[in-house]
Structures are given as structure tokens and as C-alpha cells.
Amino acid sequence: MRNIPLVDLKAQYYEIKDELHSSWEEILNGMNLFLGPNVQSFEKEFAGYLGVKNCIGVDNGTDALCIAIRSANIKEGTKVITCSHTFFATVEAICLVGCEPILVDIDEKTYNISPEEIIKYIEENAKFDGERLIDKDGKVISAIMPVHLYGQPAEMDKIIKIARKYHLLVIEDASQAQGAEYKGKKVGSIGDITGMSFYFSKNLGAFGEAGCVTTNNDEFAKNAKLLRVHGQIDKYTHELYGYNSRLDELQAAVLRLKLKRLDKWNERRTNIAEIYKENLKGLPLILPEKT
Numbered sequence: 001m002r003n004i005p006l007v008d009l010k011a012q013y014y015e016i017k018d019e020l021h022s023s024w025e026e027i028l029n030g031m032n033l034f035l036g037p038n039v040q041s042f043e044k045e046f047a048g049y050l051g052v053k054n055c056i057g058v059d060n061g062t063d064a065l066c067i068a069i070r071s072a073n074i075k076e077g078t079k080v081i082t083c084s085h086t087f088f089a090t091v092e093a094i095c096l097v098g099c100e101p102i103l104v105d106i107d108e109k110t111y112n113i114s115p116e117e118i119i120k121y122i123e124e125n126a127k128f129d130g131e132r133l134i135d136k137d138g139k140v141i142s143a144i145m146p147v148h149l150y151g152q153p154a155e156m157d158k159i160i161k162i163a164r165k166y167h168l169l170v171i172e173d174a175s176q177a178q179g180a181e182y183k184g185k186k187v188g189s190i191g192d193i194t195g196m197s198f199y200f201s202k203n204l205g206a207f208g209e210a211g212c213v214t215t216n217n218d219e220f221a222k223n224a225k226l227l228r229v230h231g232q233i234d235k236y237t238h239e240l241y242g243y244n245s246r247l248d249e250l251q252a253a254v255l256r257l258k259l260k261r262l263d264k265w266n267e268r269r270t271n272i273a274e275i276y277k278e279n280l281k282g283l284p285l286i287l288p289e290k291t
Contacts, residue, residue, distance in 0.1 A: 209251075
């Protein structure tokens with residue numbers, strides 16, 4: 001029986017191999033390894049691709065989520081509503097920055113957070129005083145973190161409507177949906193701020209670890225740039241406690257080459273998925289619906 005990998009990373013590598021080796025040779029000859037021209041170019045190119053003002057490259061997706069939460073000035077001790085069906089890092093990041101997750105159920109068709117379940121939780125457990133949404137234990141609920149899973153966007157219109165009603169921020173986790181669109185807008189450009197992973201197996205993946213934060217809010221972007229370099233505003237001058245989370249030049253070079261091919265590769269994945277769905281019809285399986 002032939003073993004067919006879920007993702008053929010070697011095929012991706014072979015497609016960009018010659019360009020990548022040339023780019024890496026230039027980087028290594030110059031030894032400008034962090035936050036150099038490739039990082040700056042990737043940030044600009046990916047922001048343009050998403051249709052968002054700011055992209056800040058970081059070291060990995062978990063850091064991206066932590067930095068996104070802190071950049072948006074979410075206070076420690078507050079709560080963040082997110083979904084129960086996601087990778088561990090979503091909830092981990094909320095906890096790492098000193099917040100508390102509220103887990104709500106998902107929509108049975110998209111497997112993403114259900115806006116109706118968010119409303120249900122709020123109506124049954126919280127009170128809005130006109131400025132703050134306060135949970136039953138007296139803690140403030142400060143944000144909603146929808147996760148776009150399996151390339152399928154969450155219902156962002158409904159989520160943002162809920163957030164604006166209760167003065168909540170919306171922090172997207174778009175780690176599994178690079179290139180996905182919701183009503184003509186790419187995920188990562190819809191909420192107040194986004195954390196995203198470029199782990200090697202993602203739609204847009206580095207050759208190891210990488211991530212980014214995206215936002216249309218210039219203040220949040222400024223905060224993110226500080227947080228990724230230990231809160232440093234000048235050499236040996238640090239404004240706040242941050243992270244060692246710079247995106248390196250080698251990974252940025254990989255991401256730049258893969259970004260050029262992302263739409264083509266996503267379309268190929270979709271076409272292959274349709275072949276599987278067609279041939280699995282009639283079997284006692286629950287197949288994903290295209291949204």
C-alpha cells in the first residue's frame with residue numbers, strides 16, 4: 001500500500017530550492033541574521049497580501065498570540081472567550097499573559113467558535129455595566145479570541161457585532177488558515193489584532209518555527225515591535241518586559257518564496273480535498289463542509 005503524506009513538504013522544498021539556496025547564500029555571506037531586509041520585506045509583502053496595515057514578524061505562533069494579547073493592552077486577571085476545540089497554544093497563550101480562558105462550544109458545520117454559544121454564555125453568566133462585561137465571579141471579560149481552523153474562517157461579522165456591543169476586543173488566531181477569506185477579507189485583517197503561526201506544516205510554513213502579529217491599529221503594532229525584542233526602545237534601554245522573539249532572516253526568506261505560491265498551493269489542496277469528498281460519498285463518515 002502506498003503511503004501518501006498529508007503534506008508533502010519535500011515537494012514544496014524542491015519547487016523553491018534554487019531560489020532559496022541563492023537567497024540563503026546572500027544572507028549567510030552578509031551575516032545579517034535577524035530583523036534584516038528579508039524580514040522587513042516579508043512583513044511588507046504579507047501585510048499587502050492580507051490587506052492589513054501592519055505585520056510584525058516573531059519567532060513562533062505561541063509568542064505571536066502572547067504578543068497580540070499584550071499589544072492590545074488586555075489586562076492581567078481579565079478573561080478571554082475562546083473555543084474549546086483548538087490547539088493547546090491558543091489557551092496556553094491566554095494563561096501565559098495572566099488572563100483566564102472561557103471555553104465555549106463550536107459550530108457543528110465549521111468546527112469554529114459558535115457566536116450563538118458566545119451569546120449564550122454572556123447572557124447566562126455575565127452582566128454589562130455600560131462599559132465593562134463582568135463575569136459571575138466579578139472578573140472582567142476583555143476579549144474574544146476566535147480560531148480559524150482547517151482553513152475555515154469563523155463567523156467574524158457576528159463575533160465582531162457581539163464584541164462591539166460589550167466593548168470587547170477581537171484577537172484572531174489565524175494559525176491554520178493563511179489565505180482563507182471571509183466575505184472578501186482575508187483572515188488576519190478582520191479583528192483588532194491577530195496572532196499567527198508559520199510552523200513548518202502550516203499552509204504558509206517556515207523551515208522550523210516562525211510567526212507574526214498583524215493589525216490595523218498602529219499603537220498595537222508599536223507595542224508588538226517592542227515586545228518581540230525584550231521591550232527594548234534603544235540599546236540597553238527597555239521600556240517593559242518582553243520576549244526574545246525576533247523572526248530571523250533565513251526563515252523570512254523561506255516565507256517570502258512560499259508566499260508567492262500560497263494561493264496556488266491552497267487551490268491545489270482544495271482540489272485534492274474535493275476528490276476525496278467525491279470518492280468518500282455514501283460512506284458512514286462526517287465530511288467537512290466547504291464554507
